[in-house]
Amino acid sequence: MILEKNTKKQLIELFKSKNIGLEGNIVKLIDSDGDEDFAAYLKQCIEKDTSTRRKRLEMTKQVQSQNAELTKLNQENQKMMEELQGTLKNVEESKATFEAQNIELNAWKDENLRLTEELKVEMVKAEQAKIAAENAKTEAENNLDIVQKKTQFELINNIVKVALYVIIGVGTITTGIYVYSIAMKVDTDIIGSTWSNMFGILLTNSFSIVGTILGVKYGATPNKEEK
């Protein structure tokens, strides 16, 4: 590109007065066409543009580098956030599990308490049943004792009755024979001694029987101390 002489002059004056020069790749396309002043102007513009571009390139690279670093940090932050969220999720899951286990444990605890209460009630019932059984046993033993004693008394009564009948019968018969002998004035020496012997034996036996009965009676009755 070749510019007109007047344009070149105006561009050089603008650069000198306000430091405004041509910028960008267009400067590289302009030919000075042997004009030394304009060639110097173009050289200055190119140097200025190169310097500006170099500064901008360095700054852009810095920004790019910082951006890359920020992007990396952001990715790390996101990764950490994801990890934290994962951890939080795990904690929440654990919490939910613990809560479920806690509810289950509480249910078990309530069930245990209920069973314990039931056991206590059952134990009280069992204790009462035991006492009732012991009472029943004692009562049964007492009843059995009474029945035994009653049987024994009945037996003794029968024995005593029979014995008394025998004694009274023998006594009556002997006495009758003895009285009859006296009334008939028959010799009563033998029968008299026999009667007295018989009577003595009967009395002895009677007392023996009475003593045996009393002994059985009081022997079968438990002492107050033993009670």
Add this chain to the structure above:
Amino acid sequence: MIDSILLVDDENLFHLVFEDSCSLLDITLSLRSLNSSDEAAKLFAEWQKDPSGRPECVFVDLNIIGSSFDGIELIRKINFEYGNHVVIGIISSSNEPGEQAKAVQAGAQFWIIKSDEIEPRLEEFKKDYDGYKNRTSPFKVYK
């Protein structure tokens, strides 16, 4: 010097870096930057009918966020759907041999690794450019 360059990259800051680097290294005087592969594909579809304004060389980012397809697919489309008349390659921070093999299959001629110091790689690329233009240089990775 390359007549015109098209940069397809989703990172706007890299547009500035690339523009300044190209200007400082006198790589090109005409640079156009796009943010998406869809937009680039649309332009190449138009340039297939009317080639005026079509760039001489295309730099494509590998992963273009917000686009329907990645850089390798864009290169495949430009080479096999819209006509193979440009020098084209990948400019990416990735250095995966698997991806580079895919890029070669799609017709990429170079792979420039993006980093803080992009200028030395662009300078080396500038030296090799004629080989890419006349299709004599093999695929090369600028590390």
